[in-house]
Amino acid sequence: MISQDFLDILRCPLRPSDTRLRLLADHLECERCALRFPIKDGFPILVVEEAQLPAGCESTSQLPCQKQATATPAQE
Numbered sequence: 001m002i003s004q005d006f007l008d009i010l011r012c013p014l015r016p017s018d019t020r021l022r023l024l025a026d027h028l029e030c031e032r033c034a035l036r037f038p039i040k041d042g043f044p045i046l047v048v049e050e051a052q053l054p055a056g057c058e059s060t061s062q063l064p065c066q067k068q069a070t071a072t073p074a075q076e
């Protein structure tokens with residue numbers, strides 16, 4: 001199982017500075033870009049290539065985490 005303490009330190013690899021992941025039934029989901037990371041043998045696989053894109057998204061370059069990471073940072 002993934003503890004809350006462990007969950008608190010996990011970040012979306014596309015935008016590690018200020019993202020949080022939330023634990024769903026059998027995967028983790030980025031709160032910002034909704035990228036879904038699988039959990040294998042109790043460990044989250046925080047690898048973009050292994051992650052599942054949200055519905056309607058064809059590329060990680062379309063994700064908000066990726067866009068804001070490569071565009072001008074800290075506008076919020």
Ligand SMILES: [Zn+2]
Nearest residue numbers: 012030033065
């Ligand atoms: Zn993200």
